[in-house]
Amino acid sequence: MLHRMILNETFWFGSGAVSQLVSEITQRNFKKALLVTDKVLVQAGVIEKVTALLDKHQLAWQLFDEVMPNPTISLVQRGVGAFKAAQADYLIAIGGGSPQDTAKAIGIIINNPEFEDVRSLEGVAATRNPCVPIIAIPTTAGTAAEVTINYVITDEEKRRKFVCVDPHAIPKVSLIDADMMKSMPPALKAATGIDALTHAIEGYTTRGAWELSDALHLKAIQIISRSLRASVAGDAKGVEDMALGQYIAGMGFSNVGLGLVHGMAHPLGAFYNVPHGVANAIILPHVMAWNAPFTGEKYRDIARAMGVPRVCPMTLDEARAAAVEAVRKLGADVGIPLRLRDVGMKEEDIPALAQAAFDDVCTGGNPREASLEEITALYRQIY
Incomplete structure (x- = not known):
């Protein structure tokens, strides 16, 4: 290939x-x-x-x-x-x-x-x-x-x-x-940082992924997960490490594609002007959990890269759950909103949002094929 x-x-x-x-x-x-x-x-x-x-x-x-x-x-x-x-x-x-x-x-x-x-x-x-x-x-x-x-x-x-x-x-x-980047307010550092993590995770699990892109994305996950909290807190080394981590993620995903998180985030920007990083950050752990059965051993690698201890002895289901929880915990630690209603999403718009996400070019790269009905259900779950 x-x-x-x-x-x-x-x-x-x-x-x-x-x-x-x-x-x-x-x-x-x-x-x-x-x-x-x-x-x-x-x-x-x-x-x-x-x-x-x-x-x-x-x-x-x-x-x-x-x-x-x-x-x-x-x-x-x-x-x-x-x-x-x-x-x-x-x-x-x-x-x-x-x-x-x-x-x-x-x-x-x-x-x-x-x-x-x-x-x-x-x-x-x-x-x-x-x-x-x-x-x-x-x-x-x-x-x-x-x-x-x-x-x-x-x-x-x-x-x-x-x-x-x-x-x-x-x-x-x-x-x-x-x-x-030093003048970025903490909330912007948090949202853009989780956006970078989304790039790395979706790039690692997208259908177009291969060994070179996998190496880039795993390294990006490692750098971002260890640096984002410090960056949001104002630590200069954390900011510099985040600058590197997000760039490495970009080197990868630009060449292999993304997935449903981005497909669902884009309409939120178009409908409500929600900042892209915030939309990704809210959606990421939910779509990760939904995708988990279709990702092979990759979530074990993600959990390990994020510093989850004793990953090797875990069952595959445990490792997948640990990866999702590590992402949820990181988002919570840096103050990411929990629900889409918190950023202005309207429940009555869900059918139109779901159609836009279904049609989005990023959605095709998702490791699990998503129907319009499944995307609709995900929006309702995250609402």
């Missing part, structure tokens, strides 16, 4: 990695950047760490700070207009998954204008040209959008999220700098 791996051309990791920005720009002879980010990061002064470097070295840039959580079609189209108006030749995406995804969509459309409607990018679009070069600078330790070929856009008119899978969209350069 053939397997494909696509990763960044270059990535820098570690405290102070942003200092490599100037050399990466100049050696590629880039002329002017459009900075894609959000107003919260601008107001918090996070963006200044980047713009100060650009200004010091007289590198031209223009700001596009209209990004909101769960980026929409209209946002992407405004970003395309901003890129053209700025006469930029590359993008710097600063932020969590939303700025990264927005930059990917902008970059793809600039070099593939036949997809300017945005909707036609859904799934595996037949783009012909690599996107405008992107330098990705994440400010959250969770989405790994800086290393993935995926991006997610919200269609407000149809109240749905759609996933785009395109090797042409991967950033050229990623700068994974824990110093850019």
